[in-house]
Amino acid sequence: MNADLASALGHVRNAVWQLLGDQREDWLLLGLEVLELEALLNQDDIEPDVMPLQGGPADSLASARDLMADIPDQVPPAAWAGVQSLMAKLG
Amino acid sequence: MATIGQLLDRLAIQIHDLAWTPDDTVGAHAAGWIPLARATGQAITLLPLGGRSDQVKLGIRNVLAPLARGPRQSDDDATPAPQLVELATTVGAISDSLSGILRWGPRPEQIGRPALALEAELLSAIHVAARWSRAAAERQYPSPPRPPLVTFLGDLRVVTEPYALIPPQRRGSATLESLAFAAPSSRGLEGVVAAWAEASRSILNDHYRVSGWAMQVIAADLALITQAVQRPFDLADDGGAVAAASYVSEALSLGARSWRQAAAWPPHVRLGGQNADLRLASRDLREGVRSNPVSTIAQARRVLGLDVPIGAAHARCMSALVRKHELWIHAPVLVPKVPYERGWIREPVWSAEGRSLLSAAETGRDALDGALIAIGVANAPEDLRTERLRWAPDATPGLGGRRYQAAHATDRREIEQSLSP
Numbered sequence: 073m074n075a076d077l078a079s080a081l082g083h084v085r086n087a088v089w090q091l092l093g094d095q096r097e098d099w100l101l102l103g104l105e106v107l108e109l110e111a112l113l114n115q116d117d118i119e120p121d122v123m124p125l126q127g128g129p130a131d132s133l134a135s136a137r138d139l140m141a142d143i144p145d146q147v148p149p150a151a152w153a154g155v156q157s158l159m160a161k162l163g
Numbered sequence: 164m165a166t167i168g169q170l171l172d173r174l175a176i177q178i179h180d181l182a183w184t185p186d187d188t189v190g191a192h193a194a195g196w197i198p199l200a201r202a203t204g205q206a207i208t209l210l211p212l213g214g215r216s217d218q219v220k221l222g223i224r225n226v227l228a229p230l231a232r233g234p235r236q237s238d239d240d241a242t243p244a245p246q247l248v249e250l251a252t253t254v255g256a257i258s259d260s261l262s263g264i265l266r267w268g269p270r271p272e273q274i275g276r277p278a279l280a281l282e283a284e285l286l287s288a289i290h291v292a293a294r295w296s297r298a299a300a301e302r303q304y305p306s307p308p309r310p311p312l313v314t315f316l317g318d319l320r321v322v323t324e325p326y327a328l329i330p331p332q333r334r335g336s337a338t339l340e341s342l343a344f345a346a347p348s349s350r351g352l353e354g355v356v357a358a359w360a361e362a363s364r365s366i367l368n369d370h371y372r373v374s375g376w377a378m379q380v381i382a383a384d385l386a387l388i389t390q391a392v393q394r395p396f397d398l399a400d401d402g403g404a405v406a407a408a409s410y411v412s413e414a415l416s417l418g419a420r421s422w423r424q425a426a427a428w429p430p431h432v433r434l435g436g437q438n439a440d441l442r443l444a445s446r447d448l449r450e451g452v453r454s455n456p457v458s459t460i461a462q463a464r465r466v467l468g469l470d471v472p473i474g475a476a477h478a479r480c481m482s483a484l485v486r487k488h489e490l491w492i493h494a495p496v497l498v499p500k501v502p503y504e505r506g507w508i509r510e511p512v513w514s515a516e517g518r519s520l521l522s523a524a525e526t527g528r529d530a531l532d533g534a535l536i537a538i539g540v541a542n543a544p545e546d547l548r549t550e551r552l553r554w555a556p557d558a559t560p561g562l563g564g565r566r567y568q569a570a571h572a573t574d575r576r577e578i579e580q581s582l583s584p
Contacts, residue, residue: 085430092383092427100390100423104383104449111376111442119507122431122493 075121076143077113082123083136084110087158090129102129102161109154113140113147130162164349166461167260168340171284174253178288181246187299188241193234193312195247196296200230202251203289206258210278211269223286226318234311250292254285263344267472272338272539280336283326287334290323338539341461345469352391353465355451359384360469362444367476373484374436375428375491380445381477382426385527388470389419391452392463414534421527422474425481425520431493432516433507434484464538467531474531478524485517492516 084106091103106129114120126132137155140147165173204227212219265273297316304310326334343349347358363381366372393415396408457463484490492514494504501511510516 082430085433088379089427089430092379092423095420095423097390100383100386101449103426104380104387104445107376107380107383108442108446111437111439115437117435117437119435120430120433122496125430 076139077146078118078121079123080136080139080143081110081114081118081120083126083132083139084113085120086123086125087129087132087136090125090132099129102158105154105158106133109151109158112151112154115148128162130159133159133162164343164345164351164353165256165260166341166343167257167281168337170253170257170260171340174250174257174288177246177249177253178291181292181295183299183302186242187244187303189300189303189310189312190241191244192247192296192299193310194241195244195251196230196312197233198243198251199247199254199292200227202255202258203227203285204231206254206261206285207282209258209261209265210282211265211274212278212282213275222322226315226322229311229315230319244296247292247296250288257285260342260344263346264339264342264468270468270535270539272536277336277338277539280334281339283329283334286323287327287329290320290327293319293323337461341464342468343465345465352451352455352457352462353469355447355455356388356466356469359444359448360473362440363473364476366438366441367473367480370483372436372438373434373480374438375432375434376436377438377441378434378477378481379426379428380441381473382422382524382527384445384448385470385474385477385531386419386422386426387449387452388466389415389422389531391457392467392470393419394457395460395463411534411537414530414537418527418530418534421523421530424523425477425527428520429516431496433491434489435491460538464535467535467538471531471535474524474528478521478528481517481521481524485515485521488512488514490517
């Protein structure tokens with residue numbers, strides 16, 4: 073049941089790595105916001121999957137959002153707003 | 164949240180406003196010196212003067228002790244002289260602030276000269292108070308025998324006179340005077356950073372609460388604070404106002420980069436756990452940094468002072484995780500060194516996946532530490548507080564308030580405004 077959530081978390085963790093691993097100044101704040109999204113999504117402390125890296129953090133978040141759409145009942149409402157807002161900020 | 168320097172300003176005003184009243188009896192002064200001598204003794208005890216602390220402070224402690232004990236035959240009806248009570252409140256606030264600022268022990272840049280400068284500021288004020296109080300007692304007892312208070316105050320006057328003889332401009336030291344004890348309830352960025360530091364410290368000091376997520380968030384928050392602190396140094400560097408600004412700016416750049424690297428855990432490395440308190444504190448920190456940019460070097464020093472111990476705790480914690488192989492690795496990453504296995508396994512003893520994260524954290528810690536030491540010894544002319552009223556050892560008791568009040572009316576208003584809640 074948690075498979076999609078674990079995969080979505082995997083993409084979110086990829087986005088964190090991509091944002092914080094890059095030294096662009098504004099990506100630091102975004103990285104912190106994605107870390108908060110990760111905490112929101114993983115309130116039961118499940119083990120995330122390791123997913124293939126996407127082209128950039130926006131793509132990673134898009135992949136996470138697609139997976140989240142398959143399991144709406146497992147996604148806290150605040151996480152939807154969070155992922156949409158982050159994707160908008162990342163263009 | 165008042166800085167030590169602002170409290171010294173208040174002390175200066177109180178000293179200059181000392182005036183005799185009909186209620187200035189020996190009993191009232193003896194009762195007033197009990198809290199003042201105690202607060203002064205506590206403040207002096209806390210100052211990291213260097214050398215053998217107990218020996219160095221022995222002289223002043225010995226003359227304060229009988230005043231702090233009070234008269235052998237106490238006059239229970241005597242109301243403490245209000246001027247001395249006010250001085251005791253201010254010196255007590257300085258002592259409490261020092262206690263909070265130095266609660267993790269003094270930093271290298273605070274030991275020695277800055278502490279001596281602050282000691283001189285305090286004891287030169289106490290010198291004037293002792294002269295004023297002794298003169299009040301002598302007025303009541305113009306000829307011997309005089310009460311023991313007169314003798315005790317005479318001793319205090321002699322011991323503190325060398326401090327009062329130090330030229331006022333050489334007594335100040337921004338290293339300690341720009342600091343304040345920031346608590347989570349404090350206003351502004353310092354309060355937000357103090358709350359975040361408290362949440363972070365509680366996690367880093369509890370092995371069972373440490374999670375990969377918390378380590379990432381704390382490291383990224385350290386990078387964020389470091390970036391924010393860097394701003395006034397970049398500005399100062401442009402204007403050439405601060406000699407050490409260039410070095411500090413470079414150290415902070417390195418610190419921010421390193422903490423960011425320490426926050427970027429590869430997706431195949433993790434450590435489970437949840438930290439809801441940190442989530443809130445980190446969010447408040449982001450908002451605080453956005454809405455209250457660091458504007459002065461004194462503020463940068465205060466914020467960095469809260470930041471540095473967390474950096475050290477993070478690096479220590481990361482070192483333990485790496486040394487004890489407590490991180491979890493996604494097993495397929497380790498193939499072919501281990502047979503294929505699904506899911507996460509505890510890091511094998513031969514693996515060193517967390518080594519680069521530890522190295523980045525240690526570099527970040529050292530960079531912040533170096534920057535704080537450099538800020539501590541930097542001259543920062545644009546950082547000068549409200550020009551402080553200075554007193555000389557020849558201040559005439561009873562005239563201070565009236566003589567100086569008009570000339571420094573603006574200064575006084577500014578100081579009072581800066582201290583208002």
